[in-house]
Amino acid sequence: MSRLRRREALWFYLFASPWIIGFVVFLLGPMIASVYISLTDWDSFTPPKWVGLQNYTRLLTDDPVFWKALWNTFYYAAISVPLGLVIGLWLANLLNKQVRARKVFRTLIYLPTLVPLVATAMIFKMVLAPSGPLNDVLGIFHLPGPSWLLEAVWVKPALILLSVWGAGGATVLLLAAMKGIPRELYEAAEVDGASAIRQFWSITVPQLTPIIFFNLIMGLIGAFQVFSQVYILTKGGPNNASQMMVPMLFDEAFNFYHMGYASAISWLLFAVILVFTLLAFRTARRWVFYETEVK
């Protein structure tokens, strides 16, 4: 018995080793290194100088751009994630109805997720032009369209618009989960006289909460790490109005050669993401419903 178990353990480690080694060498190692680097002043060329917590104190007390980037990232995450979820849920619900050409719609809604982000961003540059198509549409309703990417107030909403463009990714997952909800639940509700809206809130949504929760966590992490859109569309401008955490740390590390400072930013970002993910998990007990769990 013990020989068998030991062999089993050996095989387990053998098969798991590519991932364990990959994790240790390419993730854990660099992570530990970056903790050290974040405590130094390092330009990536000359030997690092130990500065203790100075990078962190400077970030938190003496760098207006950092606070601006942090605020922008919060702003972006706080709106784009819930908005993406609501729209994803709405689209999934529409697709779940017995409409004609449902497969075509499903493809069309998922399609934006497949277009490379760079291409999407380039197109959005035109769509968001001061006299571009979006403002033409707003013009029909007699709304004066702003110069989206040029104005400090509108540049973040513009980036959020771009993120909503990819809501189709969540839709597919939600739709699959919707299909998995047992029919009997709806039949029973109908017998009890529940309206369609009541059914949606009391059956569909609770049954979907695990998927919503998954999308929330992934969305949060993705939103806090937003990079390409910012880098292509605005480079953080105008005057850092759209500067986010990751583009900022990229600038510091690879344009300004402040590798230590950039490492400190990345650890603060890690802490922020960790706090929000933990928060989501903590509250999850209250609103995420697992069938296998008996409360």
Added chain:
Amino acid sequence: MTMDSSRLSRRGFLGMGLAAGVITLTACGSDNDKASSDGNATAANLVMTVWGGESDKTAYQKRIDLLVKKFPELKVTLQLIPNDGYAQKVQTMIAGGKGPDIMQVAESVNVYSSKNQIQPLDELASKAGIDLEKRFGSIGKLYSYQDKVYAIPDRSGAMIVFYNKTLFAAKGIEAPSADWTWDDALAAFKELTVPGKQWGYAGSGWWAQWWSFVYQNGGKIIDDSGKPAVATDEVIEALQWAGDLIFKHGVVPTQKQYADMGADVGGDAAFANGKVAINTTGFWGISGLTKSKIDWDVAPLWKGKQQAVTAFGSGLAVSRTAKNPAAALKAIDFLTSPEAQQQIIATDQDVPANIEVQKSEAFLKPAWMTKPVNMNVFGESSGFVYRAPFIPQWNEMQKAFDDGLADFWLGKQDARTALTAIQKRLETIVKPA
């Protein structure tokens, strides 16, 4: 017993993780290995990094082919890196101990020289008998840091004025010249503007453009003692003049108007479309226009209180990791000689830095040119070029300007307010050497 052994191996794995971390750590930390030995210029395998696109690759490769033909003992591998990733790529190459032997550098040259990542070349150059002033004129020691030369000029051309001949003729305006004052220029811009449809000038939002006006006005971005000096009256006046062209006189398109012309349309594209009558840019504008339908020519930049114009270019440096600096310099010596530099213009790439080539027929009447263009402007302008401050914090300084002038270029702030704030920011970034 069994439980114990499996726990032990788990701990073993953790230990390995720590070890790997420490190894990565030390690998990153101790890069400052021995200085490269001073090899003699015998056989060598050299790696040369340059940025740009396919046409740049062709131009550099042709010059390298000539080099290898003449010195078969030198082998040069050309690495073309796209513009966007160049700095990062070279940074990691050097940090990893495998830096290029010959590397292209430009405005950010002193990022490397101030950190001893490229080698001072004075001694090697004089040993090889290169007279920088004679070969390159006033820009011979452009890429210097603390009185040492760190890169040999390779490509260099002043910013020039492109003007639309048809539009000029229609208004009966004479061609722009180096004698134009700001007032002459403004008068011409006004004549050439048709509100909402056509603009006199493409604008000067790029540092290379408005800095020219600053130096024309007697101002300096970084003063002689190495301190930022952008909140001075000279600088403020020059920037305000550039801003007034947009918002006071309406002779330059606003950012909004540019954004409406299409994605990524700037002065160069707007000029090629005939939307603006005058554009100020570098040599690349010429190749961009050979296929344009408009009739155009070039002229030197106008002047303010004095002549001043930005020059674009790049030099060739030798990184600290080069194993045979003497061989690398021998290669650079040849690449910047008239024989090799001629390829720069023959392939329509850029202005060669070698002044002998700049004055040659091959440059003044290149074979690929489809129409007579006043190529003499580069020679004429070379005397006006001011010495731009290539400080080690170049990228951060540019970012400070981008950020601080965002509102100014939108017409929401005046030059004095913007520059006063930028001066404060620059004082925290730029530490005099």
